[in-house]
Amino acid sequence: MVKWLLVQRVLIFAMLAGMSSCAVYKPMQCAAPALYDKGQVELAGTAYFNKRLNGAVNYSPVRHVLVRAAIDGKADADDSTYTRSWQYELAAGTYWPVGEQVVLGGLLGAGRAQSQVRYRPIETTYPTQYEYDARYTKLFGEVYGTWQLAPAVQLGAAYRLTRVGFTSLTNLGQPLGLASMLRGEPMVFVRSTFGLRPGSERLAYAQVGVGGSALLGAGPGQRSGPVGNLLESNSYFTIGLGFFPSALWRH
Numbered sequence: 157m158v159k160w161l162l163v164q165r166v167l168i169f170a171m172l173a174g175m176s177s178c179a180v181y182k183p184m185q186c187a188a189p190a191l192y193d194k195g196q197v198e199l200a201g202t203a204y205f206n207k208r209l210n211g212a213v214n215y216s217p218v219r220h221v222l223v224r225a226a227i228d229g230k231a232d233a234d235d236s237t238y239t240r241s242w243q244y245e246l247a248a249g250t251y252w253p254v255g256e257q258v259v260l261g262g263l264l265g266a267g268r269a270q271s272q273v274r275y276r277p278i279e280t281t282y283p284t285q286y287e288y289d290a291r292y293t294k295l296f297g298e299v300y301g302t303w304q305l306a307p308a309v310q311l312g313a314a315y316r317l318t319r320v321g322f323t324s325l326t327n328l329g330q331p332l333g334l335a336s337m338l339r340g341e342p343m344v345f346v347r348s349t350f351g352l353r354p355g356s357e358r359l360a361y362a363q364v365g366v367g368g369s370a371l372l373g374a375g376p377g378q379r380s381g382p383v384g385n386l387l388e389s390n391s392y393f394t395i396g397l398g399f400f401p402s403a404l405w406r407h
Contacts, residue, residue, distance in 0.1 A: 183369040186314035186343040188300040189214040202396030243269030257304040291324040316341040343367030
């Protein structure tokens with residue numbers, strides 16, 4: 157009963173916290189692969205609350221080693237107010253089952269992204285408009301863990317440290333003085349798996365997650381105006397599905 161109350165509280169927190177978004181920088185949800193044995197292949201698809209989509213492939217070529225590729229993007233046909241983005245990342249890491257209920261892991265990766273955002277703040281009486289166009293690279297490290305609450309339910313948490321380096325950043329066509337930033341990005345999630353424990357094969361899972369991104373340190377640039385908008389904290393809410401095609405041909 158206590159375990160299910162914990163799951164319900166995580167889901168409620170996810171719904172309440174995952175409503176905001178950043179102006180230009182679009183944090184990907186943490187990877188937290190569901191792999192736990194060599195030869196496993198995981199295909200994952202995720203939808204963010206703001207209609208952004210994410211797809212990923214995770215693979216374990218040998219025990220305790222994983223590799224990952226992921227893409228993420230959002231299209232917007234509106235010309236007056238819009239949010240458009242695309243990005244990809246590649247990563248490699250490790251995972252370690254601890255008993256039958258816990259899996260711990262970590263990975264290092266890099267990626268590239270482009271994001272375009274145009275909007276007018278509704279809280280101001282002045283005709284201020286922002287039209288950002290950003291291209292950036294990212295380097296990140298992530299740690300994660302999952303805990304088997306019940307035969308078909310997992311609770312997980314992850315933390316990602318991301319360095320964002322802007323190769324191009326403008327507002328209304330004018331360059332902005334922000335070269336890089338360091339962000340901390342936690343995430344919690346609940347998975348409903350189709351299978352038993354981390355030591356047994358399962359075919360698929362459904363996941364609900366909530367995460368966020370916050371600036372670490374003093375941060376470069378000024379805290380107000382166009383640059384200040386890029387330094388603000390933000391959060392996301394996701395729902396997704398995972399599939400293990402390797403379960404069809406293993407054993």
